[in-house]
Amino acid sequence: MPTSPPHVIIIGAGTGGLCLAQGLKQGGVSVAVYERDRTRTDGLFGYRVGIDPDGSRALSRCLPPELFDVFVATKALTPRFMNIFTERRSELLRIGDWDAPEHEDPVDSEKSISRMTLRQVLLTGVEDIVHFGKKFTHYEQHADGTVTAYFEDGTSASGDVLVAADGTNSRVRKQYLPHSKMNTIDGKSVTAKLPLDDESRKLLTPEMLRGVNLVNAPGGYNCIIHVMEFKWDRDGKVKNGIGGNDAQLLSHWPGLMFDNTRDYIMWGWSAPSRLVPDNFMDLRGEELHKIVLQHTRKWHPDFRKLFEMADPGSAFPLQVRTTERLEPWESTNVTLIGDAIHTMTPGLGVGANTALRDAEILCRRLIAARRGETTAVEAVAAYEKEMHSYAWTLVEKSKSQFGGNLPLGTPVIGRLMLGFMRTGMRVFNHLPAMKRKMLKSMEETRGHGKEAEAPASK
Numbered sequence: 001m002p003t004s005p006p007h008v009i010i011i012g013a014g015t016g017g018l019c020l021a022q023g024l025k026q027g028g029v030s031v032a033v034y035e036r037d038r039t040r041t042d043g044l045f046g047y048r049v050g051i052d053p054d055g056s057r058a059l060s061r062c063l064p065p066e067l068f069d070v071f072v073a074t075k076a077l078t079p080r081f082m083n084i085f086t087e088r089r090s091e092l093l094r095i096g097d098w099d100a101p102e103h104e105d106p107v108d109s110e111k112s113i114s115r116m117t118l119r120q121v122l123l124t125g126v127e128d129i130v131h132f133g134k135k136f137t138h139y140e141q142h143a144d145g146t147v148t149a150y151f152e153d154g155t156s157a158s159g160d161v162l163v164a165a166d167g168t169n170s171r172v173r174k175q176y177l178p179h180s181k182m183n184t185i186d187g188k189s190v191t192a193k194l195p196l197d198d199e200s201r202k203l204l205t206p207e208m209l210r211g212v213n214l215v216n217a218p219g220g221y222n223c224i225i226h227v228m229e230f231k232w233d234r235d236g237k238v239k240n241g242i243g244g245n246d247a248q249l250l251s252h253w254p255g256l257m258f259d260n261t262r263d264y265i266m267w268g269w270s271a272p273s274r275l276v277p278d279n280f281m282d283l284r285g286e287e288l289h290k291i292v293l294q295h296t297r298k299w300h301p302d303f304r305k306l307f308e309m310a311d312p313g314s315a316f317p318l319q320v321r322t323t324e325r326l327e328p329w330e331s332t333n334v335t336l337i338g339d340a341i342h343t344m345t346p347g348l349g350v351g352a353n354t355a356l357r358d359a360e361i362l363c364r365r366l367i368a369a370r371r372g373e374t375t376a377v378e379a380v381a382a383y384e385k386e387m388h389s390y391a392w393t394l395v396e397k398s399k400s401q402f403g404g405n406l407p408l409g410t411p412v413i414g415r416l417m418l419g420f421m422r423t424g425m426r427v428f429n430h431l432p433a434m435k436r437k438m439l440k441s442m443e444e445t446r447g448h449g450k451e452a453e454a455p456a457s458k
């Protein structure tokens, strides 16, 4: 059994790729990451990602302990509520309670994280092994068990294992699993943000300021509003009143220098595809901002103000897609993690968490190969077997929980359906025991209350 320590090539310095790189470096595995963005601050990652206990657990097992502490210190104020409103801001459902105890455990808790901040955290300490400006084009597997990745700039890199962490449009997947299929969910979205300041704060109730807020409007329109409040101020200095340990961690963390994230409100507005221009995905900034303002004239004035006050330059388009289930394939020295293999809708909010989970499992397996306990291909096979056992269920569940393909935009059936859903939510809103049960079930899906495990490098 060939057991020479593998050199691992990762394509993509996103959530999954960087978590894997961190874990492999910790575990003494030779690793290099190749990213198409030109610098560590390039790229649009959306603005916010909810990291659940599964994702946190994977990070705590792959990052050096002091960097995991930095990750926890960089989280935004944790939402305490899930609120659903009509477009006129009438409450349909509120889950959460000011009196409920907050989950304080650094691992077993939900965290609202800025994507740019997460990228800076994940790049800390692995800057020497991440190569920017490397757009992957294709790979070649060789008879001696090695693999070479080729890049658009004419360069190449060889190793023993190639990991695709290159996201939804993965070029590696297109070459390796050409039969894989991606489906588009009806609906187009615009995401934008505005600073959280005295003026914008007034547009939201206290429960909204501490909530994940959904707006359900007639015609198939909807919106999500997140409030992100961090421990540092507009100048990037630790705010007054932040506890000693967090203040210490943040003031010594070099990543904050590269992170321009400041307190903000983010909204993501969606419409049925047929109601927006055909070239929607090519539009940017001002053009997208105008479309949102045109379609929300009858919304509550405070919602309107949130849309108006957003920075048009921060607006970008989104189209939700989802992968079709793939049957297991024969493992080789090429493998895939995260969206590259199983893109899912934001229905459950677990895409990034699943990418982190994949990274942690693959990391553990490759460290075993480095120790000579398995071959690299056996390590890949063990990871893929485990990944197949959870990923496709999550893809399918995320799809069924995402309203994109419901006919809510149709004039008669859509109106009826919306009326039915709103009545159901209003009734449910008066049943505290049912709401607690729903919260518990949501928390279970997101990995709350599982046993902590040892770091991947152990």
Ligand SMILES: Cc1cc2nc3c(=O)[nH]c(=O)nc-3n(C[C@H](O)[C@H](O)[C@H](O)COP(=O)(O)OP(=O)(O)OC[C@H]3O[C@@H](n4cnc5c(N)ncnc54)[C@H](O)[C@@H]3O)c2cc1C
Pocket (backbone or CB within 6 Å): 011, 012, 013, 014, 015, 016, 017, 034, 035, 036, 037, 043, 046, 048, 049, 050, 051, 134, 135, 136, 137, 165, 166, 167, 168, 169, 170, 171, 268, 318, 337, 338, 339, 340, 344, 345, 346, 349, 350, 351, 352, 353, 354, 355
């Ligand atoms: C609106 C929305 C909201 C979401 N909210 C949540 C949430 O709350 N919680 C959650 O868990 N998930 C959420 N997700 C899903 C989550 O964003 C993704 O699942 C996650 O980012 C996937 O991580 P990844 O590492 O697989 O890919 P990515 O983070 O997309 O990283 C891919 C990387 O590969 C690079 N790359 C791409 N092509 C190449 C190439 N040819 N050569 C070199 N590099 C390349 C990219 O530049 C990028 O850096 C959401 C998704 C959407 C659309």
